[in-house]
Amino acid sequence: MANGKAAERPLTRIQQKNRQTILDAALDVFSQNGFRGSTLDQIAEVAGLSKPNLLYYFPSKEAIHAELLSLLLDTWLDPLRALDPEGEPVTEIMDYVRRKLELSRDFPRESRLFANEILQGAPRIMEALEGELKALVDEKANTLRDWAAAGRIADLPPHHLIFSIWALTQHYADFDVQVRAVLGPGHDPYAEADAFLETLFRKLLAP
Amino acid sequence: MANGKAAERPLTRIQQKNRQTILDAALDVFSQNGFRGSTLDQIAEVAGLSKPNLLYYFPSKEAIHAELLSLLLDTWLDPLRALDPEGEPVTEIMDYVRRKLELSRDFPRESRLFANEILQGAPRIMEALEGELKALVDEKANTLRDWAAAGRIADLPPHHLIFSIWALTQHYADFDVQVRAVLGPGHDPYAEADAFLETLFRKLLAP
DNA sequence: GTCTATACTAAGATAGAC
DNA sequence: GTCTATCTTAGTATAGAC
Numbered sequence: 001m002a003n004g005k006a007a008e009r010p011l012t013r014i015q016q017k018n019r020q021t022i023l024d025a026a027l028d029v030f031s032q033n034g035f036r037g038s039t040l041d042q043i044a045e046v047a048g049l050s051k052p053n054l055l056y057y058f059p060s061k062e063a064i065h066a067e068l069l070s071l072l073l074d075t076w077l078d079p080l081r082a083l084d085p086e087g088e089p090v091t092e093i094m095d096y097v098r099r100k101l102e103l104s105r106d107f108p109r110e111s112r113l114f115a116n117e118i119l120q121g122a123p124r125i126m127e128a129l130e131g132e133l134k135a136l137v138d139e140k141a142n143t144l145r146d147w148a149a150a151g152r153i154a155d156l157p158p159h160h161l162i163f164s165i166w167a168l169t170q171h172y173a174d175f176d177v178q179v180r181a182v183l184g185p186g187h188d189p190y191a192e193a194d195a196f197l198e199t200l201f202r203k204l205l206a207p
Numbered sequence: 208m209a210n211g212k213a214a215e216r217p218l219t220r221i222q223q224k225n226r227q228t229i230l231d232a233a234l235d236v237f238s239q240n241g242f243r244g245s246t247l248d249q250i251a252e253v254a255g256l257s258k259p260n261l262l263y264y265f266p267s268k269e270a271i272h273a274e275l276l277s278l279l280l281d282t283w284l285d286p287l288r289a290l291d292p293e294g295e296p297v298t299e300i301m302d303y304v305r306r307k308l309e310l311s312r313d314f315p316r317e318s319r320l321f322a323n324e325i326l327q328g329a330p331r332i333m334e335a336l337e338g339e340l341k342a343l344v345d346e347k348a349n350t351l352r353d354w355a356a357a358g359r360i361a362d363l364p365p366h367h368l369i370f371s372i373w374a375l376t377q378h379y380a381d382f383d384v385q386v387r388a389v390l391g392p393g394h395d396p397y398a399e400a401d402a403f404l405e406t407l408f409r410k411l412l413a414p
Numbered sequence: 415g416t417c418t419a420t421a422c423t424a425a426g427a428t429a430g431a432c
Numbered sequence: 433g434t435c436t437a438t439c440t441t442a443g444t445a446t447a448g449a450c
Contacts, residue, residue, distance in 0.1 A: 014433085032327055036244030039425060053434055055427065112326050115381070119319050119326070120239055122384045129388035137389050154410075159390055160403040164375055167382075171374035174322070177329045181336035182344050183366055196367040203361075203410050221415085246443060260416055262445065 019057050021047050023071075026064045031112040034120060035065050066124065069117065072110050073128055079103065080162075083140050089147040090205050097165055097197055104173035105190045111173035137162055153205045161204075168197055226264050228254050230278075233271045238319040241327060242272050273331065276324065279317050280335055286310065287369075290347050296354040297412050304372055304404055311380035312397040318380035344369055360412045368411075375404055 011019070025047035029038045040061055044051045058064045079099035083092050104111055117125055141158035148155045172179060172193050179189050218226070232254035236245045247268055251258045265271045286306035290299050311318050324332055348365035355362045379386060379400050386396050 018433090034241050034244050034323075034326075037241050037327075038243075040427085041425070050435060051426085052428080052436085056433065059427095061426065115322070115326060116241075118382050118385050119241075119322055120244075122388070126384070126388065129385055133385075134389050134391065156406065157399060157403055160399060163378060163382075163386060163389075164403070164407065167374045167378035168371055171370060171378075175325050175370075175373075177333070178325050178336055178340075179370060181329070181333065182341050182370075184341065192364060192367060196364055196371070199363065200371065200411055203413075204407055206410075225415090247445090248443070257417060258444085259418085259446080263415065268444070 015057070018049070018053075022049065022054055022057055022064065023068060027068055027109045027113060030065055030068060031109040031116065034116040035061075035124075036120075068113060069125055072114060073125070073132070075107070075110065076103070076114065077133065077136060080136060080140055083143065085143045085146070089152045090202070093144075093153070093165075093205060094198065094201060097169065097201055098194070100165055100169040101172065101190065101194060101197060104169050108173035108176060111170050115170065115174045151207055154207050156204070165201075168200070169193075222264070225256070225260075229256065229261055229264055229271065230275060234275055234316045234320060237272055237275060238316040238323065241323040242268075242331075243327075275320060276331055279321060280332070280339070282314070282317065283310070283321060284340065284343060287343060287347055290350065292350040292353070296359045297409070300351075300360070300372075300412060301405065301408060304376065304408055305401070307372055307376040308379065308397065308401060308404060311376050315380035315383060318377050322377065322381045358414055361414050363411070372408075375407070376400075 022043070026038075026043045028046050029042045032038075033042075038061075040051050040054055043064070044054050047054065054064075058067070079096055082099070083096050117123075122129055137159065141162065144153070144156075144158035144161060147153045148158070172189055176189070180187070183189060229250070233245075233250045235253050236249045239245075240249075245268075247258050247261055250271070251261050254261065261271075265274070286303055289306070290303050324330075329336055344366065348369065351360070351363075351365035351368060354360045355365075379396055383396070387394070390396060
């Protein structure tokens with residue numbers, strides 16, 4: 001009590017750093033092997049910490065995974081939230097496609113973590129899918145419907161239009177090894193995808 | 208030797224049936240949890256057999272998984288193989304899209320097994336991706352390029368056109384629970400996808 | 415061919431020294 | 433805060449009775 005400050009529960013810098021190190025290592029491992037397929041040993045190995053030390057910072061393997069998922073969801077929905085009903089329709093949608101592809105390029109592990117969770121039947125995020133996600137998608141689907149009704153974009157089923165953006169952008173992160181195996185060396189998948197998706201959606205959205 | 212026939216190693220009917228039962232149960236389990244996340248206990252439970260009995264029919268967990276993957280690859284490539292360079296371009300491609308979507312609808316577990324394997328870095332099928340798959344895709348990409356050069360379809364990067372077909376059709380199997388959560392009740396995802404993808408690719412392919 | 419029992423290893427988590 | 437040692441359970445695989 002020398003400094004006279006009552007330390008409620010502030011994380012020290014070293015604690016913050018170690019938590020980050022662990023989460024980063026866990027993201028590596030969970031995104032490749034899924035929850036059940038990952039072990040604390042693997043995470044500890046990647047993090048350069050001992051297994052008991054991991055469990056000093058987090059109460060359980062489950063807790064590390066839960067933390068990653070909840071951090072993920074916000075990041076994941078941000079680009080869609082940014083779709084502005086007052087903006088120019090085609091520009092707004094093309095911007096969304098670009099932001100989503102950038103997420104795949106810059107955060108492929110997060111994309112694969114999410115894909116793993118969905119493949120496994122979304123046991124830990126079903127609630128968020130049916131609540132938060134559905135609400136946001138329904139809202140933006142209405143925007144798309146209005147734009148179509150006004151003849152500003154083609155008349156397409158809005159939910160499936162959104163699915164197509166997810167599918168096409170996330171494919172480059174989730175199936176990265178396949179994309180690279182098929183393209184062979186000397187390609188920049190994301191640069192090529194950017195140009196291709198630009199073309200695809202411009203043609204698709206034209207009324 | 209009473210019957211005088213040297214029994215090389217023909218599988219009896221009951222053996223065939225049990226092998227099938229095991230493979231079917233394993234497909235259930237592996238497609239949801241990936242290889243590492245799945246256990247023989249789970250597979251035995253679903254198959255209605257004892258764990259040692261599983262290992263009477265297959266030498267190891269690894270062997271069951273390997274068998275599933277090798278059965279899968281052929282089925283998976285068949286629709287692309289069927290794309291006929293002599294056919295009418297748009298019809299051929301639309302048929303491919305439809306066949307691929309039907310695979311997702313009728314064999315979602317196979318699609319998820321494949322997705323799991325790729326997400327994990329394709330440790331067991333990388334060779335097939337770089338060999339068989341790449342060769343087939345390169346061949347069909349040439350066909351697409353020829354069609355584009357002849358002005359019979361739009362000029363698009365052929366590999367990415369094929370990726371887009373994979374991404375859009377497999378999404379409905381791999382992300383099934385998300386699709387249903389977002390659409391809510393009262394939808395037929397595959398019927399809607401069929402109509403949407405028909406529209407999408409017709410617009411995209413128009414020269 | 416199928417089961418019970420069991421060997422052996424890996425994995426999640428905790429105790430307690432430092 | 434971090435480590436070594438350890439408990440406990442789950443998981444792959446095998447032995448051997450029936």
